[in-house]
Amino acid sequence: MTSTTRDHVLLHTDEIAWIPTGPGKSFRPIRFDRDGWTELMRVEPGAYVAPHHHTGEVHGFNISGRRELIEAGIVVGPGDYVYEPVDNVDSWSGVGDEPCVIHIRVEGTVEFFGDDGTLAGVASSQTQQKIYLDWCHDNGIQPDPSLAVALT
Numbered sequence: 001m002t003s004t005t006r007d008h009v010l011l012h013t014d015e016i017a018w019i020p021t022g023p024g025k026s027f028r029p030i031r032f033d034r035d036g037w038t039e040l041m042r043v044e045p046g047a048y049v050a051p052h053h054h055t056g057e058v059h060g061f062n063i064s065g066r067r068e069l070i071e072a073g074i075v076v077g078p079g080d081y082v083y084e085p086v087d088n089v090d091s092w093s094g095v096g097d098e099p100c101v102i103h104i105r106v107e108g109t110v111e112f113f114g115d116d117g118t119l120a121g122v123a124s125s126q127t128q129q130k131i132y133l134d135w136c137h138d139n140g141i142q143p144d145p146s147l148a149v150a151l152t
Contacts, residue, residue, distance in 0.1 A: 043094035056108025065100030
């Protein structure tokens with residue numbers, strides 16, 4: 001899964017299972033840091049990412065498939081890059097007929113809102129790492145220590 005030298009960590013992401021995070025959504029972790037995390041996010045066509053607020057910057061590069069940034073009315077396709085500044089609030093969904101895979105770097109936390117506009121949950125590096133570790137435990141897989149060297 002990984003190769004490590006003194007100065008580099010090579011992570012073979014295609015060898016990591018897609019870890020479910022909700023209906024039509026899953027991720028492959030790349031890195032958990034104190035101030036954020038990096039992942040490959042997979043969103044199936046029609047899957048919805050609820051309205052959410054970013055406390056830090058987000059960088060998203062679409063690898064494949066398409067997603068619609070609902071409030072902006074923008075469809076993001078393969079090879080497109082989206083920058084979301086601090087305090088951005090948005091929602092989006094997978095569109096088309098293939099899964100959308102995005103390389104995402106999230107700084108800070110993501111606050112998700114329910115249908116009534118109240119805070120429904122918070123995603124952080126720590127919560128994402130817990131999802132990964134719980135999934136590894138439940139599936140009898142040894143967690144990859146190179147993903148979370150910075151967290152204790």
